[in-house]
Amino acid sequence: MISDGMAEVLRSLRLGELRAPARACTRALGAAGVTLSLLVGPERSAEPLWSHPGLSGRFEELQFTLGEGPGPDAVRTGSPVVEPDLDRVRPARWPALLPAARELGVHGVCCFPLGIGAIRIGVLTVLCGGDRHLSRQQYADAVALSAVLTSTFLSGEPRGEVGGVQGFDPGVRQPSGLRRAVVHQATGMVSVQLGVTMEEALLRLRAHAWGSARSLGEVAEDVVARRLRFSDAFDDGSGPHSPDGGKG
Structure with missing residues (x-):
């Protein structure tokens, strides 16, 4: 069951009343930051649609530059990659990213792929706070948000119900001019x-x-x-x- 805070975010998005979805999702998740990216281009690289705060954008750019990290892994496997404490990750897993993430001040990252089966359309990246912890409620809220985003982008229109919330407008459209x-x-x-x-x-x-x-x-x-x-x-x-x- 999703939290009341996330349910309210989804309602506001559905009604088109939310002008800063990344900020609202970050607050509802109790996270240090959130980025929503879609896979675009022949290389299927992640194009950020919204991100908050600046640290989230910098971490997303770091993953993009290096081509490694929880985001690329989540897209490749189609499964969430949950690493709330990067200090506990084996150095060999992301050898270039881990030291660079520490320099940025990123403590933990959890990534949730957007897609169904073999179809991959994007990834939701959640930065964990200094407590290096992701609660069951935070996980449930993030999974619910990624599921509804997936449904919306695949169908091209609001669809489905999560936690009593009937579909929503994610507050973004695929950009006509890609930043990348x-x-x-x-x-x-x-x-x-x-x-x-x-x-x-x-x-x-x-x-x-x-x-x-x-x-x-x-x-x-x-x-x-x-x-x-x-x-x-x-x-x-x-x-x-x-x-x-x-x-x-």
């Missing part, structure tokens, strides 16, 4: 440059971003602006190069 469009464009360019699949091209971009301590978006912008080019001729370990000699 430049990453998708850069992935396609690198795919052509190297003659590799889109998946491999995205891995190359991520590796370069991580190795240069930059965000994936920044690297992608350089590729699209032709300030950075990936070439097999530079696969001897020197990596991509700047056609203009790095002068911009």
Whole structure:
């Protein structure tokens, strides 16, 4: 059974009365933050639709850049990934993400996939508080929220009932202009440059971003602006190069 707070959030969303769904969901869940992302593009990467607070957005960008973490795992397996205390996670599980998450001040993360069966459409990411705990009520509320979001996006209209709440408008629409469009464009360019699949091209971009301590978006912008080019001729370990000699 969902909590009264989550039931109220779903009612407000259904009536179109909620203008800050991420903030409201964060408060109802008693979480440190919430992000809702949909899978878009040929690489099926997670595109944030709403997020609160800023820490949630930064953590989502970190997962996107590294390509590892509870969010990608939840999408891949189709099952919730519940890790309220990241200090108890084996370092080998997410070797790049764990130390970076600690630097951000993220203590625990729980991710709930949006989808049915083999269909994956998105992921709901919940940041846990400093107590590094997720109660049964919080888990039930998060599962209910992800289930209703899944139903809404798959059907294209409000449907179903969770905890006595009949459907709702999630307060978001799939964006007409994706914030990460430049990453998708850069992935396609690198795919052509190297003659590799889109998946491999995205891995190359991520590796370069991580190795240069930059965000994936920044690297992608350089590729699209032709300030950075990936070439097999530079696969001897020197990596991509700047056609203009790095002068911009």
